[in-house]
Amino acid sequence: MNYFGELFFSGLTRGSIYALLALGYTMVYGILQLINFAHGEIYMIGAFTALIVASVLTVKGFSSIAILVLAAVVAVVYSAAYGYTVEKIAYKPLRQAPRLSPLISAIGMSIFLQNYIMLAQTSDFLPYPNLLPPIPLFNRFSNIIGPSELSIVLTSAILMILLTLFIKFTKTGKAMRATAQDKEMAMLVGVNVNRVISTTFIIGSALAAIGGILIASHTGRINFYIGFSAGIKAFTAAVLGGIGSIPGAMLGGLVLGLAESFATGYISSDYEDVFAFALLVLILIFKPSGLLGRANNQKV
Template sequence: MELFLNLCVSGLTKGSVYALIALGYTMVYGIIALINFAHGEIYMIGAFTSLIFSMALGALGLSGWGLLFAVGFFAVAYCAMYGWTVEKIAYRPLRGQSRLAPLISAIGMSIFLQNYVQLVQTPNFLPFPDLIPDLGLKGGVSRYASQTQLAIVAATAVCMVALTLFIKKTRLGMAMRAVSQDPVMARLSGVNIDRVISATFVIGSMLAAVGGLLIGNYAHQTDFFTGFLAGMKAFTAAVLGGIGSIPGAVAGALILGFSESLAAGYISSDYEDVVAFVLLIAILTLRPEGIMGSATAQKV
C-alpha cells in the first residue's frame, strides 16, 4: 500500500510535468496542425537557463523564494523568446507548403537546438540544485510526498488555471480558439493569424520553461538530451488525450505519468520508457481521436 501510494505520488508529479509540456504540443497542433518537434528542446533550454541563472544569481547572493522566482522569470522569458524565434525562422516561411516540409524543418530545428546546447555548454549530465525553499511540512501527506513533489503539482495546477482563464477570458485567447476552429473564418473576422500563432508558441514555450525548471528540481540533474524523450512522452500524452484538446492533454499526461510509475514500480524500471510508446500505439490503434476527443475534438 505504501509503495502504491508512493508510486501514485510520483506518477502525479511526472504527469504534471508532462502536462506542462504536452500543452505546448497540443496548442500548436490545434492552431497549425504541426507537430512541433522542437518543443521538447525548448523545455530542455528551460532547464538549462534555470540552472544557469540559479548559479549566476545565487553567486550574487540571492536565495530562497527570491531566487526561485527570479530564476523562474528568466527561464520563462528566455523560453518564450526562443519559442517565438523558432516559429519565425523554421515554420513561418513554410506556411502554406506541403505538410512534410514543416515537419522536416521542425525535426531539423530540434536537432539543431540539441546540438547547439551540447556544443556551447556540455555533453555531460549536470547536477541541479534544489531551488524550492523548505516549506516545513511535517507528518500527514509528507509521509508519501516530498515537498518538491507537492510544489510541482501545485505549480502545475496554478499554470493550468492561469491558462484556462487566459483562453476563456482574454481577447487573444478567444482569437486562439477561433483560429483553431476555422482559420479562414477567423482571418475574415479580423483576427491577426500571425499574431495568434506567435502567441501560441510563446505560451507553449513558457509552460515548457516552467516544466524544465520543476523537473530539474525533481530529478536533480539535466543534460542536453533530456528534451528528446520528455518531448516524445509529452506528445504521447497529447495524443492520448486527443490532440488539440487542452483538458485532454492534461488527462493524457496524468494517465501517462501514473502508468509509467506503476510500470516502473511493479514491472521493471528498465521498461519505464517503453510504457509511453506502448500506450501511444495502443491509443492510435483503438481510439485515434484520444480519450477526451470526439469526432469534432474540442480544440484550444
C-alpha cells in the same frame, strides 16, 4: 498501501510535468496541425537558462528566494523568446508547404537546438540545484510525498487553471480558439492569425520552461538530451487526451504519468520508456482521436 501511495504521488508529479508540456503540443497542433518536434528542446533550454541564472546569482550571494524568482522569470522569458523565434524561422515560411515539410523542419530544429546547447554548454550531465522552496507537510504524508513533488503538483495545477481562464475569458484566448476552429474564417473576421500563432508558441514555451525547472529541480540533474524523451512523452500525453484539446492534454498527462509510475513500480523499471512509447503506438493505432478529442472528417 504506502507503496501504492508513493507510486501514485510520483505518477502525479510526472503527470503534471507531462501535462504542462503537452499543453504546448496540443495548442500548436490545434492551430497549425503541426507536431512541434522542437518543443521538448524549449523545455530543456528553459531548465538550462534557469540553471545558468541560478549559478551566477549563487556565486554573487543572492538569497534563495531571489534566486528562484529571478531564475524562473528569466527562464520563462527566454524560453518564450526561443519558441517565438523557432516558429518564425522553421515553421512560418512553410505555412503553405505540404504537410510533411514543416514536420521535417521541426525535426531539424530539434536536432539543431540540442546540439547548440551541447556545443555552447556541455555534453555531460550537470547536477541541478533544488530551486523549489520546501512546503511544510504533515508528518503523515511526508513519507509518501516529498516537498518538491508537492510544489510541482501545486504549481502545475495553478498554471493549468490560469491557462484555462485565459483561453476562456480573454480576447486573445477567444482568438486562439477561433483560429483553431477555422483559420481562414478567423482571418476573415479580423483575427490576426500570425499574432495568434506567435502567442500560442510563446505561451506553450513559457509553460515548458516552468516544467523544465520543476523537473530538473526534482531529478537533480540535466543535460542537453532531456528534451527528447520528455518531448515524445508529452506528445503521447497530448495524443492520449485528444490532440487539440486543452483539458485533454491535462488529463492525458496525468493518465500517462500514473500509468508510467505504476508500470515501473509493479512490473519493471528497466522498461520505463518502453511503456510510454508502447502507449503512444497503441493510442495512435487504435484511438487516434484520444480520450477527449473529436474525430474529424476529411473534407472531400
